[in-house]
Amino acid sequence: MNGTELWYLVGGLIVAAFVVVGLVAGTRRRALRRGRDTRSLTGAPGHPGAQDGAEERAGAVDLLDRPGTEAPESVEVEPMVPPLVHERPETAESRLARLRRRLAGRDSGLSRGLLMLLSRDRIDEQTWEDFEDVLITSDLGVGPTTELVERLRTRFRIEGVAQPGQARTILREELLALVDPTMDRTLATTRTEVPAIVMVVGVNGTGKTTTVGKLARVLVAEDKDVLLGAADTFRAAAADQLETWGDRVGVPTIRGAEGADPASVAYEATRAGVEQEVDVVIVDTAGRLHTKTGLMDELGKVKRVVERLAPVGEVLLVLDATTGQNGLTQARIFREVVQVTGIVLTKLDGSAKGGIVVQVQRELGVPVKLVGIGEGVDDLAPFDAEVFVDALLEQAS
């Protein structure tokens, strides 16, 4: 071998050494990154793959930490990210107990009316008239109020009501019939071959985003895998707000740019939900006035686009209990556009008008499924007709 050939050989060996070192460094960096990505994609507790991600991450770090396999200088060794600690939301039973306490501790027009009837020694024409007036102002509506008063008058006469205890039993039965315990209030959140899709709609500021966040917590408490779709692209803060709700319980959020087409964000969220095999995808939509035809059409489009991938089994209309009659007009139009399957009545804690429950169900033929009872993270409870009526009667004691 002459001198020139020797120089070529040495040069070749040096180049080969650089290539090998570069490849090793690249592989290790990729392993570290994969560990982090898996966590951010599937970090939800109980999510299939969440555990695998953790193991993969641990494996990558372990390789670098083992004595004798010290990392070459070119490999960045990043500190291990501590596992996120997610909150454990309240169970459904506990929420129901709190609903009972909250409702019973509240002064409402309905309960004042009941107390009036139950506390009089003698029920005369004036008592019935006063009772009727109070019920109407509690948003029970003229139709249901007239019907209730007629039925009570008839039963009191026929059954010869002489004692408050007797009156209370009849009142309970008649009120319960009005609130209708036979309505199916279960939420369609059971996965089939595809995730269950829940869409949340309503006018501005009724509490949609808050409800989506609270509902995610309800479902996480039931050990379901949830994914959120921030299709409220109108208000930039809405997606941030939703993401914060999700992060607290390890639920991922799919979002788009501000002003993006809400239908495409809802579609992407559903696609991610299908791919990740989650149980439920909840799609938050922007608040819109029911009178704006263009915006209502947009809502119809969001639903149609999502349904290319999975049926929308639940469309929850969020109504603010403090707005009373206005809520009914909104509800009628939303029902026509997106076939509402359930009502969420928010801010019931701040309303003395619980009668809206009866009216909205009557008008729409759609059950109240959930009620918002405060600003706390778990202040969303399943609506229960018996709990509601008993709480009213308790206040009237």
Ligand SMILES: Nc1nc2c(ncn2[C@@H]2O[C@H](COP(=O)(O)OP(=O)(O)OP(=O)(O)O)[C@@H](O)[C@H]2O)c(=O)[nH]1
């Ligand atoms: N007291 C009380 N406040 C509630 C309840 N639900 C929601 N809120 C409050 O209502 C306000 C509006 O809630 P959001 O969730 O932002 O309303 P939104 O419908 O998403 O608003 P837009 O996206 O602007 O249409 C917030 O301050 C919530 O904390 C409830 O049940 N009780």
